[in-house]
Amino acid sequence: xxxxxxxxxxxxxxxxxxxxxxxxxxxxxxxxxxxxxxxxxxxxxxxxxxxxxxxxxxxxxxxxxxxxxxxxxxxxxxxxxxxxxxxxxxxxxxxxxxxxxxxxxxxxxxxxxxxxxxxxxxxxxxxxxxxxxxxxxxxxxxxxxxxxxxxxxxxxxxxxxxxxxxxxxxxxxxxxxxxxxxxxxxxxxxxxxxxxxxxxxxxxxxxxxxxxxxxxxxxxxxxxxxxxxxxxxxxxxxxxxxxxxxxxxxxxxxxxxxxxxxxxxxxxxxxxxxxxxxxxxxxxxxxxxxxxxxxxxxxxxxxxxxxxxxxxxxxxxxxxxxxxxxxxxxxxxxxxxxxxxxxxxxxxxxxxxxxxxxxxxxxxxxxxxxxxxxxxxxxxxxxxxxxxxxxxxxxxxxxxxxxxxxxxxxxxxxxxxxxxxxxxxxxxxxxxxxxxxxxxxxxxxxxxxxxxxxxxxxxxxxxxxxxxxxxxxxxxxxxxxxxxxxxxxxxxxxxxxxxxxxxxxxxxxxxxxxxxxxxxxxxxxxxxxxxxxxxxxxxxxxxxxxxxxxxxxxxxxxxxxxxxxxxxxxxxxxxxxxxxxxxxxxxxxxxxxxxxxxxxxxxxxxxxxxxxxxx
Numbered sequence: 092x093x094x095x096x097x098x099x100x101x102x103x104x105x106x107x108x109x110x111x112x113x114x115x116x117x118x119x120x121x122x123x124x125x126x127x128x129x130x131x132x133x134x135x136x137x138x139x140x141x142x143x144x145x146x147x148x149x150x151x152x153x154x155x156x157x158x159x160x161x162x163x164x165x166x167x168x169x170x171x172x173x174x175x176x177x178x179x180x181x182x183x184x185x186x187x188x189x190x191x192x193x194x195x196x197x198x199x200x201x202x203x204x205x206x207x208x209x210x211x212x213x214x215x216x217x218x219x220x221x222x223x224x225x226x227x228x229x230x231x232x233x234x235x236x237x238x239x240x241x242x243x244x245x246x247x248x249x250x251x252x253x254x255x256x257x258x259x260x261x262x263x264x265x266x267x268x269x270x271x272x273x274x275x276x277x278x279x280x281x282x283x284x285x286x287x288x289x290x291x292x293x294x295x296x297x298x299x300x301x302x303x304x305x306x307x308x309x310x311x312x313x314x315x316x317x318x319x320x321x322x323x324x325x326x327x328x329x330x331x332x333x334x335x336x337x338x339x340x341x342x343x344x345x346x347x348x349x350x351x352x353x354x355x356x357x358x359x360x361x362x363x364x365x366x367x368x369x370x371x372x373x374x375x376x377x378x379x380x381x382x383x384x385x386x387x388x389x390x391x392x393x394x395x396x397x398x399x400x401x402x403x404x405x406x407x408x409x410x411x412x413x414x415x416x417x418x419x420x421x422x423x424x425x426x427x428x429x430x431x432x433x434x435x436x437x438x439x440x441x442x443x444x445x446x447x448x449x450x451x452x453x454x455x456x457x458x459x460x461x462x463x464x465x466x467x468x469x470x471x472x473x474x475x476x477x478x479x480x481x482x483x484x485x486x487x488x489x490x491x492x493x494x495x496x497x498x499x500x501x502x503x504x505x506x507x508x509x510x511x512x513x514x515x516x517x518x519x520x521x522x523x524x525x526x527x528x529x530x531x532x533x534x535x536x537x538x539x540x541x542x543x544x545x546x547x548x549x550x551x552x553x554x555x556x557x558x559x560x561x562x563x564x565x566x567x568x569x570x571x572x573x574x575x576x577x578x579x580x581x582x583x584x585x586x587x588x589x590x591x592x593x594x595x596x597x598x599x600x601x602x603x604x605x606x607x608x609x610x611x612x613x614x615x616x617x618x619x620x621x622x623x624x625x626x627x628x629x630x631x632x633x634x635x636x637x638x639x640x641x642x643x644x645x646x647x648x649x650x651x652x653x654x655x656x657x658x659x660x661x662x663x664x665x666x667x668x669x670x671x672x673x674x675x676x677x678x679x680x681x682x683x684x685x686x687x688x689x690x691x692x693x694x695x696x697x698x699x700x701x702x703x704x705x706x
Contacts, residue, residue: 189661461520612638636697
């Protein structure tokens with residue numbers, strides 16, 4: 092690892108990997124807290140987060156708040172004392188696959204969702220050692236593991252109205268009573284026989300739970316849906332390919348750019364009826380603006396990867412959507428990467444900020460995309476205000492904010508029967524699902540991302556329901572300095588402030604606190620704390636496995652601040668270890684194996700919760 096200031100899913104089992112190689116209205120009012128938990132911290136003056144709220148010391152959703160800031164105002168742990176942080180508790184989940192979930196903390200209980208079989212574990216924070224209170228076991232269908240693209244991961248639960256709601260790999264959305272661990276309702280949302288799975292963390296908005304599907308590499312049709320919190324009944328469902336009626340596009344749909352306007356573009360921008368198996372799933376993050384009453388999220392890649400088989404813009408893949416959460420109707424959409432050439436899913440987080448742009452206050456969302464550009468959009472209209480490279484890019488030559496057009500590099504376009512070399516970023520993007528954090532104290536975003544390039548060769552893909560539908564040979568490799576980067580980005584000045592180079596992709600989420608400490612994990616098992624303003628390494632702890640989880644900060648009944656994270660390597664980046672792949676096979680894990688062949692020297696399978704605090 093080196094530090095320098097700046098001057099200015101996928102593959103659940105080894106077999107599947109090898110086959111692919113030879114993807115002002117706040118709703119939930121949580122119950123009153125015990126006396127030890129009632130203290131709330133005010134929001135900082137000049138807070139740029141949209142609709143900031145005081146911090147009550149809990150962590151009720153993976154992104155912490157609706158702005159997706161992943162910021163904890165707790166400040167007992169500071170840059171001055173974090174070096175004294177100690178491990179106070181560890182607990183095995185019993186599942187040695189990729190642990191991507193964020194622990195949820197509410198009413199003196201911490202909840203953790205495991206990878207398949209998607210157990211929900213409750214820990215009692217009122218007792219020494221935080222013992223397990225109960226474990227809910229949903230028993231999903233075993234066959235779901237065989238159709239999951241990129242490990243059998245789960246990105247976590249959400250707390251709402253006294254229950255924990257989360258998705259299982261076999262396409263069930265389940266609500267569990269937060270006190271008793273008993274199931275309240277269970278709604279089946281998809282079909283594993285079609286290649287559908289569900290790995291994303293839900294978001295609760297206006298007494299609805301918003302969920303989406305995975306499976307873009309299996310020829311599924313992507314969608315997002317809302318379920319009633321009380322009953323689990325489906326309130327609305329919007330597809331991302333097909334006619335406007337299916338996509339919930341109506342008279343209120345007002346895209347900013349002409350390229351995104353028209354009738355039934357979700358059909359017309361595809362050849363024939365390939366939109367029916369075109370991907371555009373929703374397996375990433377959702378943000379919410381209570382004042383505008385809009386949810387924001389991105390859709391994933393088109394299928395197959397071979398672009399020659401799907402001429403056209405392939406709407407609405409790799410697209411940012413703004414929707415009314417009450418009825419699901421789209422308000423605007425912006426397709427970042429039309430006719431995606433390189434698997435640049437648009438599912439990454441959207442951080443909602445109120446900032447000054449060109450001398451004027453603007454309500455924006457900031458989206459670090461897989462295509463390598465840091466997008467800043469007006470979140471009311473979908474206008475792109477800026478799009479700056481935050482990584483090495485040669486797959487495109489620029490983004491025109493006036494027209495909204497991305498200019499791709501024809502020299503890097505995949506072709507059948509031709510090997511195209513040194514495409515940057517690689518298919519996992521300059522940044523994949525791993526979520527950034529934002530500090531209202533520093534005004535900086537903290538971005539875990541990748542430093543990967545690739546060689547590719549397109550091949551013919553044939554669709555068979557429930558089997559891989561890709562059409563691409565891929566070989567990835569690390570860029571200069573290592574395969575990963577953890578950086579600080581100034582969204583107002585539109586530049587990188589500092590960066591840390593990592594040996595492997597920075598595949599964990601980020602957390603920033605009121606003590607100006609940033610936490611993140613590495614795939615070689617280090618959990619790190621760095622100075623939010625300078626990037627200086629302040630503390631680190633070696634866990635038993637690589638870290639791809641999402642760290643959180645909370646206040647326990649004893650009044651102390653704690654930091655929690657799951658350790659357990661896996662996901663697409665960690666498939667080499669979790670799937671026990673042959674490191675000599677450069678094509679395995681859709682080519683990611685080639686970039687990760689040294690990972691087994693530094694990490695092993697794992698699945699444990701770690702909790703830290705000051706003495």
